[in-house]
Amino acid sequence: MMKKVVLLLSFSLTVLLIFSFRKSPVVLPAPPSMPLLHTIIVDAGHGGSAVGARGAYSFEKDTGRAIAMKLGKKMEEEFPDLKILYTRTSDVYPAIKARADFANANKGDLFVSIHVNAAPKIRHSKFTGYRTETYYTGKGKKKKKHTRKVPKYNVYYTDNPSNGTETFIWAADRTEAKEKSLGADIGEEIYDSTEFVPDINDPEFKAKALLWTKRFFDKSYMLATMVEDQFVQEGRLSRGVKQRNEKGIWVLQATSMPSILVETGFITHRPDEDYLNSESGQETIAQNILNAVKKYRQATEGK
Numbered sequence: 001m002m003k004k005v006v007l008l009l010s011f012s013l014t015v016l017l018i019f020s021f022r023k024s025p026v027v028l029p030a031p032p033s034m035p036l037l038h039t040i041i042v043d044a045g046h047g048g049s050a051v052g053a054r055g056a057y058s059f060e061k062d063t064g065r066a067i068a069m070k071l072g073k074k075m076e077e078e079f080p081d082l083k084i085l086y087t088r089t090s091d092v093y094p095a096i097k098a099r100a101d102f103a104n105a106n107k108g109d110l111f112v113s114i115h116v117n118a119a120p121k122i123r124h125s126k127f128t129g130y131r132t133e134t135y136y137t138g139k140g141k142k143k144k145k146h147t148r149k150v151p152k153y154n155v156y157y158t159d160n161p162s163n164g165t166e167t168f169i170w171a172a173d174r175t176e177a178k179e180k181s182l183g184a185d186i187g188e189e190i191y192d193s194t195e196f197v198p199d200i201n202d203p204e205f206k207a208k209a210l211l212w213t214k215r216f217f218d219k220s221y222m223l224a225t226m227v228e229d230q231f232v233q234e235g236r237l238s239r240g241v242k243q244r245n246e247k248g249i250w251v252l253q254a255t256s257m258p259s260i261l262v263e264t265g266f267i268t269h270r271p272d273e274d275y276l277n278s279e280s281g282q283e284t285i286a287q288n289i290l291n292a293v294k295k296y297r298q299a300t301e302g303k
């Protein structure tokens with residue numbers, strides 16, 4: 001009985017050996033593919049009648065576009081092997097869904113959206129003394145006139161001191177509470193959130209979200225960190241990498257590729273606004289973002 005088993009075993013082993021030698025050597029599964037960069041989508045936020053954030057003398061749609069155009073030009077020079085595509089180059093407003101569709105249809109490998117931030121003015125109320133107010137009690141013959149002193153306030157507004165840069169990625173996990181602490185203080189209006197609101201219970205959206213979580217989140221986060229690092233090296237104030245979910249930044253959510261949204265400065269902060277509108281400021285911001293993309297390319301492609 002024992003002998004039979006041993007024989008059978010050795011026979012099976014021989015068969016196995018023959019088969020394994022006959023076949024080509026076992027090929028290990030390839031490491032997860034790191035697709036090379038082919039196409040970068042540059043998105044200048046807002047446009048046309050959607051002016052975006054307003055500064056003392058400029059609109060986000062214009063300063064953002066100027067920076068986006070400089071960034072695109074630098075990318076074209078730096079990466080002659082890549083396709084650089086723009087969601088807009090003039091003062092028009094492509095719908096958010098159209099921007100995402102454009103990026104997806106052109107098989108973008110990276111989506112970089114350029115924006116300018118805003119913070120609401122700060123309201124002040126200063127006590128300036130009392131004024132006399134007249135009021136009445138009772139009705140008819142019993143009606144009586146009274147006076148009382150009420151405080152007077154002078155209400156005025158000053159510019160919000162918020163300044164600096166921040167880069168957004170879409171939150172990969174919408175269930176974690178920690179995200180509530182991230183990016184809660186964004187000054188800018190939620191980016192066109194009313195226009196395109198995906199149904200999070202839609203199976204197609206769920207599948208996309210899962211894919212996004214796995215494949216794009218890390219890359220988006222890496223690039224966003226690199227962008228903010230470059231701003232810090234430039235001496236800018238960085239408010240860091242932030243995530244949005246719930247009310248979301250749909251253009252990031254709807255693009256099937258690593259995507260970032262760069263808030264390049266506060267248009268409501270005068271020194272920032274001057275920087276954002278200056279030729280040298282725009283050049284520097286574009287160069288900072290380009291440097292980050294170069295590093296990102298090195299990290300993802302080993303180049």
Ligand SMILES: [Zn+2]
Nearest residue numbers: 045052115116
């Ligand atoms: Zn914006």
